[in-house]
Amino acid sequence: MLCGALILTVAMGVRATAGLFMPPMSMAYGWPRETFAFAFALQNLIWGAANPFFGAVADRYGAGRALTAGALLYCAGLALMAYSATPAALYGSAGLMIGLGLAGTTFGVVLGVVARVVAPEKRSMALGLVAAGGSLGQFIMLPVGQGLIDAFQWQGALIALALVCGCMVPLAAALVGKGEAAASGQTIGAALREAGLHRSFHFLFWSYFVCGFHTAFITLHLPAYVQDHGLAVGVGVKAIALIGLFNILGTYTAGWLGTHWSKKGLLAGIYAGRSVAIAGLLIAPVSPISIYVFAAAMGFLWLGTVPLTNALVAQIYGTRYVSMLAGVVFFGHQIGSFLGAWLGGAIYDRTGSYDLVWQLSLALGLIAAALAWPVDERPLRRAQMEAA
Numbered sequence: 594m595l596c597g598a599l600i601l602t603v604a605m606g607v608r609a610t611a612g613l614f615m616p617p618m619s620m621a622y623g624w625p626r627e628t629f630a631f632a633f634a635l636q637n638l639i640w641g642a643a644n645p646f647f648g649a650v651a652d653r654y655g656a657g658r659a660l661t662a663g664a665l666l667y668c669a670g671l672a673l674m675a676y677s678a679t680p681a682a683l684y685g686s687a688g689l690m691i692g693l694g695l696a697g698t699t700f701g702v703v704l705g706v707v708a709r710v711v712a713p714e715k716r717s718m719a720l721g722l723v724a725a726g727g728s729l730g731q732f733i734m735l736p737v738g739q740g741l742i743d744a745f746q747w748q749g750a751l752i753a754l755a756l757v758c759g760c761m762v763p764l765a766a767a768l769v770g771k772g773e774a775a776a777s778g779q780t781i782g783a784a785l786r787e788a789g790l791h792r793s794f795h796f797l798f799w800s801y802f803v804c805g806f807h808t809a810f811i812t813l814h815l816p817a818y819v820q821d822h823g824l825a826v827g828v829g830v831k832a833i834a835l836i837g838l839f840n841i842l843g844t845y846t847a848g849w850l851g852t853h854w855s856k857k858g859l860l861a862g863i864y865a866g867r868s869v870a871i872a873g874l875l876i877a878p879v880s881p882i883s884i885y886v887f888a889a890a891m892g893f894l895w896l897g898t899v900p901l902t903n904a905l906v907a908q909i910y911g912t913r914y915v916s917m918l919a920g921v922v923f924f925g926h927q928i929g930s931f932l933g934a935w936l937g938g939a940i941y942d943r944t945g946s947y948d949l950v951w952q953l954s955l956a957l958g959l960i961a962a963a964l965a966w967p968v969d970e971r972p973l974r975r976a977q978m979e980a981a
Contacts, residue, residue, distance in 0.1 A: 596767035597703040598726030600660065603761050604667065604698040606730020607754050609833060610738030611687075612816045616826075617747040618683075628680050630813060630938025632687045634931040637809055639692030641927020644701045648916030649781060651702045656916075660765035663697015664758060666690050671755035675748040698761055700724065700899055701923050705916025706768050708907040714852065716907060720900035721848015728844055728896060731837025739830050784914040788921070793909060793968045797902055798925035800860065803961035804898045805929030807867055807954055811836070811891065814937040818947050822879040832888040839892030847897030848904075856901045856908075860965035863901075866894045868958030875951055909972055 615629045651659040670690030677683040704720055711719040741750035779787075788794040816829030850859055870890040877883040906919045937950050 596764045597707060598723045598729075600698055600761050600764050600768070601700070601703055601723065601726035602730035602733070603758060604695060604730070605727030606732075606734030606837075607667075607671070607738075607758055608691075608695060609731040609812060609837065610734055610754065612813045612833065613735070613738050613742060613830070614747055614751070615813065615817060616820070617742065621747070622678060624680065625938075625942050626817065627935070627938040627942045628683070631935050632680070632683045633813055634809070634933075634935030635684055635688035636692040636695070637805065637927045637930030637934055639689055640695040640699075641805075641924035641930070643693050643696035644920035644923045644927070645917050646920075647697045648701045648705060648918075648920035649914075651705055651916045652914055656702050656706045656768040657765050659697050659702045660768055661762055663694050663699075663702070664761035664765060665694075667694025667698060667761070668755045668758045670694055671751050671758060675751035675755075694758075696920075699727070700903065701916055701920040703768065704899070704903045705919060708903060708915045708919075709912045713908070717851030717856065717900055717904040718845075718848045720903050721845045721851070721897075724848070724896055724899045725841045725844040727899075728837050728840035728892075732834050732841065733837075735830055735834040735837065739826075779913060781914060781917065784910070784918065785921070787973065788910055788918055791909070791969075791973070793905075793970075794918075794922070796964045796968045797905060797922050800864065800961040800964040801898065801902055801922055801926040802929035803864060803957045803964075805926035805931075806933035806957055807891075807929075808895065808933070809930035810933035810937045810950060810954060813934050814941070814947060814950075815888075817941075819879075819884060821947075824879070824881060824884070828881050828884055832884050835885055835888040836892035836895055839889045840895040840897075843893035844896045844900065846893075848900035851901050851904055855970065856905050857965050857968040857970055860898060860901050860905075860968075861962040863894045863897050864958045864961035864965060867891065868955045868962075870894065871951055871955045871958065875948075875955070905968065905970065908970060911972070 611633055615626065619626060619629050647659045647663060670686050673686035673690065674683065677686045704723060707719055707723050708716055738750060738754065741753050745753065812833065815832055819829035819832065820826060847859060847863065870887055874883065874887040902922060903919050906922060907915045910918055937947065940949050941947055
């Protein structure tokens with residue numbers, strides 16, 4: 594569990610610095626914000642699309658192989674991003690390669706191992722504890738990333754972050770767990786068909802879509818939103834770091850509550866709470882205090898969806914193919930991430946404001962709450978047989 598948490602700390606922490614590179618890279622090459630935003634929207638989409646495949650590799654051959662491949666791709670993508678002087682090069686490095694790297698080093702693979710080795714009654718709490726590593730990384734790496742940019746300019750900072758990601762390779766050796774052969778002899782195709790015909794799987798998929806929209810838009814565009822309102826760059830950096838700090842508590846709390854209360858009810862509450870936080874941001878005058886209060890509230894609700902959603906996948910469908918099935922649900926998250934990152938830049942370039950995206954985010958939070966509520970938490974009969 595410790596190695597898994599450390600891998601998430603590095604992978605998610607480095608990813609959280611993306612928004613810091615948008616202003617200097619866009620200025621250096623004369624790109625509109627949409628160019629940079631599309632690269633990271635593409636990254637999110639590839640991350641999601643590749644997640645089931647890395648999950649299937651982890652389920653069948655062991656998580657260590659999937660994690661090692663992902664870590665190497667992540668390092669290479671960051672290094673090449675430092676020399677991406679055209680939009681096409683940026684799409685290949687920041688979009689394709691880092692997207693593949695994230696698919697191999699984040700939640701689907703790491704949490705799949707945890708879900709298999711922890712007793713069902715403790716699973717949600719354990720997933721919350723490990724997922725909190727990603728939040729810790731966000732809190733740590735944002736000021737580190739800004740410090741690297743200040744010291745070495747943005748190109749040197751990307752090379753330094755590539756070296757940081759290299760430490761995931763030795764950590765991957767400790768995560769060697771893979772799925773056990775199912776007593777029912779269920780195949781990958783049968784598992785996918787079973788989930789695809791179950792309506793709760795679709796509810797989880799599309800509610801997770803909203804989670805991705807929120808997190809990608811805010812991570813990438815909040816620093817620019819802050820600067821647009823005349824606040825110092827440091828306010829945006831501190832706000833994203835605050836999201837990471839409060840997310841450590843929020844993610845663990847969500848996982849712990851999931852061992853005692855209805856997971857679907859908690860998910861619905863998280864999504865509705867995000868809408869309340871966004872409404873507060875839109876109503877209050879923009880100031881450092883209002884930004885920090887929003888960041889703290891959103892941080893507490895940030896990735897609490899991760900342990901709850903992954904625990905529900907394992908609880909309903911069993912643990913044999915949990916990495917792959919969680920990866921499919923995560924693809925929904927990343928479709929939302931693609932749209933959140935890209936639409937943020939596209940709408941800003943056309944309107945000169947992020948207001949429309951904030952309003953859309955508020956509405957989507959309420960829709961996600963409505964989708965999460967009817968999820969049937971009962972294990973499928975086949976999953977019950979496997980657990981017996």
